[in-house]
Amino acid sequence: MSRITNNLMRVKQRLELAAQASNREPEEIELLAVSKTFPASDIEEAMHAGQSAFGENYIQEAVEKITLLAKLRPWLVWHFIGPLQSNKTKEAAENFDWVHSIDRLKIAERLSTQRGDCSELGDLQVCVQVNVSDEDSKSGVPLSEAEDLCNVIARLPHLTLRGLMAIPAPTENKATQHQAFASVRECFSQIKAKHLNDIGYEFFDTLSMGMSDDMEAAIAEGSTMVRVGTAIFGKRDKISI
Secondary structure, three states, X not given: OOHHHHXXXXXXXXXXXXXXXXXXXXXXXXXXXXXXXXXXXXXXXXXXXXXXXXXXXXXHHHHHHHHHOHHXXXXXXXXXXXXXXXXXXXXXXXXXXXXXXXXXXXXXXXXXXXXXXXXXXOOEEEEEEEOOOOOOOOOOEOHHHHHHHHHHHOOOOOEEXXXXXXXXXXXXXXXXXXXXXXXXXXXXXXXXXXXXXXXXXXXXXXXXXXXXXXXXXXXXOOOOEEEEOHHHXXXXXXXXX
């Protein structure tokens, strides 16, 4: 058994145990394999081990891999999870199935227009990124502004609003981990309850939160999609994009 296959099995076991500990069904939580900085061959290996959803942070690197793996596209779902600059939205709209990191209206509007230029791909699935820890170095809107941005995105064509994404400040303090994720869940639940029957919110079902070091806390607090890279592919070398 290959290293990546073995790691995937371990991560899936962690996911299942975390779900069971929280009285949740493992099927409620999707595993997103974060493949940034790793080669296309590693993605192909993970795919053959049963993984279909992959997350990328850097547009240029991701598009190169998506192109290399074009023949496998029917079996792969590509998620963009990194900060998105306005001059990169066209590539995101043309190549990805999901964008998790919308943090301002300009980005959403550009994605909407540019996805419309390739409408054969269907709607782009999108999440609003929230800055739950108020870090200056992190993208995302404050929790207090998430609903307003969601309301605008819900009305844009060629986008399907799916939920919220968060990357809390890293910490080994379990209570702090839970508190951060719980605040995102509460924001998500309030928005969902308020707009349950509104147009544009029909598929508002995603809480994208939790990574290799804190996925158990995220699952306990309601995450529906965990983004795991290191625990699957290994430690990354730092790169400049």
